[in-house]
Amino acid sequence: MAAAKQVNIAIIGAGGVGKCFLGQLETLAQRRPSPKLVLTYISTSKKAIYNSDYAAIAINDVSSKLASSSQVPLAPPKLIEYLKSSGSKTVLVDNTSSQDVADAYPLFLGNGISIVTPNKKAFSGSYKLWQDIFSAAEQSGAKVYHESSVGAGLPVISTLNDLVNTGDEVTKIEGVFSGTMSFLFNSFAPTSGKGGQWSAEVRKAKELGYTEPDPRDDLNGLDVARKLTILARLAGLEVESPTSFPVQSLIPKELESVATGDEFLEKLPAFDSQMEETKAAAEKEGKVVRFVGSIDVASKQVKVGLEKFDLSHPIAALKGSDNIISFYTKRYGSNPLIIQGAGAGGEVTAMGVTSDLIKVLSQVA
Ligand SMILES: NC(=O)c1ccc[n+]([C@@H]2O[C@H](COP(=O)([O-])OP(=O)(O)OC[C@H]3O[C@@H](n4cnc5c(N)ncnc54)[C@H](OP(=O)(O)O)[C@@H]3O)[C@@H](O)[C@H]2O)c1
Numbered sequence: 001m002a003a004a005k006q007v008n009i010a011i012i013g014a015g016g017v018g019k020c021f022l023g024q025l026e027t028l029a030q031r032r033p034s035p036k037l038v039l040t041y042i043s044t045s046k047k048a049i050y051n052s053d054y055a056a057i058a059i060n061d062v063s064s065k066l067a068s069s070s071q072v073p074l075a076p077p078k079l080i081e082y083l084k085s086s087g088s089k090t091v092l093v094d095n096t097s098s099q100d101v102a103d104a105y106p107l108f109l110g111n112g113i114s115i116v117t118p119n120k121k122a123f124s125g126s127y128k129l130w131q132d133i134f135s136a137a138e139q140s141g142a143k144v145y146h147e148s149s150v151g152a153g154l155p156v157i158s159t160l161n162d163l164v165n166t167g168d169e170v171t172k173i174e175g176v177f178s179g180t181m182s183f184l185f186n187s188f189a190p191t192s193g194k195g196g197q198w199s200a201e202v203r204k205a206k207e208l209g210y211t212e213p214d215p216r217d218d219l220n221g222l223d224v225a226r227k228l229t230i231l232a233r234l235a236g237l238e239v240e241s242p243t244s245f246p247v248q249s250l251i252p253k254e255l256e257s258v259a260t261g262d263e264f265l266e267k268l269p270a271f272d273s274q275m276e277e278t279k280a281a282a283e284k285e286g287k288v289v290r291f292v293g294s295i296d297v298a299s300k301q302v303k304v305g306l307e308k309f310d311l312s313h314p315i316a317a318l319k320g321s322d323n324i325i326s327f328y329t330k331r332y333g334s335n336p337l338i339i340q341g342a343g344a345g346g347e348v349t350a351m352g353v354t355s356d357l358i359k360v361l362s363q364v365a
Helices: 016-031 062-068 076-084 099-103 105-110 127-140 156-165 179-188 198-207 222-234 261-284 346-364
Strands: 006-012 036-043 048-050 089-094 114-116 170-176 287-296 301-310 322-329 337-342
Touching (some): 006 016, 006 076, 006 346, 016 036, 016 062, 036 062, 036 076, 048 062, 076 089, 089 346, 099 105, 105 114, 105 127, 114 346, 156 322, 156 337, 179 322, 222 287, 222 301
Parallel strands (some): 006 036, 089 114
Antiparallel strands (some): 036 048, 322 337
C-alpha cells in the first residue's frame, strides 16, 4: 500500500503573525488530511523544538512549549541538513522580519525547500538577492510565495502576478501601503475637513499600537519603500534597492538623531507647523494630503511621499488604517483595478501565509 503523502512544515518565528499562523495551520491540517502536514521544526530567535526522529510536534500547545524549551535554533546550514534528511518534501514558513533568515533563502530553495513568508526583507533587499532567490527556485523546482509581504493578506502580489503573466500591460501602480500612514493621515486630514494636530495624531497612533515602538521607523518611509521595491520588481523594473529612488521622510531633520522614540514624541509638537502648512496648501485646492507610493512603469519612476488628492478620489476617502492599491493597466483602461482593506493585523497577515502554503502544497505534494 502506498504511504500517505506527507509534507513537513518548518516554522521560524512565533510572534504576532506566527501565533495566528499556527492556529490556521492546525485548522488546515484537520480540514485537509492529504497531504499530511507534519510540523517538524519551530523556532524563535532563542528557542526551538524539533525531534531527531522527525516525530510530529503537536501544534495546539506549541507556543507555550517553545517558551520553556531548552533546545536552541539551528543555523540555516544545519537546519537544511536536518530538514533534507527527513526524506519528505518540506515547506519553510518564515514568520520573522530577519534579514539573516532572508539572506539564507537561496540556500533553502537551492536545496529543494519551498518557502512561504510575510517577511519583506528578502524581496526588497539587493537586486542580487532577488535574482538569487528566483534562480535557486527555478533550478531546484522549490516554490517561493510572499503574498503578505505587501498589503498583508490583501491579494496584491497574486493580482499583480496574474496581470503580468496573462500579458496585461501594467502602466502605473499607486496606493497607500502603510496602515500606520493611513491611520495618521485619515485622522490628521480627514475629508470632512477637521482633524487633529500632527504630533497628537502620531502619539495617539503609537498608543493604539499602530506604530513601531519608535514611530520614526514608520515615518521614515522605508517600510513603504520596501513594498514599492517588491511591486516594481514584479512589474519588471530592476529596482536596485529601497533607497535607490526618492523616498520622503516625515521625520524633521532636527529629530533624526534624538536618542529615543519617547524623546522624539516629546519634541515633535515644535514641528507641527510644517505639517499644518502642507495640510492648508492642499485644502486651498480643495484637496487632502496623503502619504502614497507610486510606480510609473513606462518612465521607470518609483517614488514615496506626500501627494494631494481630490476629496472624491478613492485614496482620499480611505478609512481607519486600511490600505488601498490601484493597478492601472491597458486592459482596465482609465478605471483602475482597486484592492482595499486591512493591510495589517496578525490574522489577515497569517491568512496570506496560509493561502500561500496551500498553493505550494498543490504544486509539490
Ligand atoms: N503584524 C502585521 O500586521 C504584519 C503585516 C504584514 C507583514 N508582517 C510581517 O510579518 C512578519 C512577522 O511579524 P510579527 O508582527 O509577527 O513580528 P513579531 O511579533 O516581532 O514576531 C517575530 C518573530 O520572529 C522571531 N525572530 C526574529 N528574528 C529571528 C531569527 N533571526 N531567527 C529566529 N526567529 C526570529 C521572533 O523571536 P523572538 O521573540 O525570540 O525575537 C518572533 O517570534 C514580519 O516580517 C512583518 O513585517 C506583519
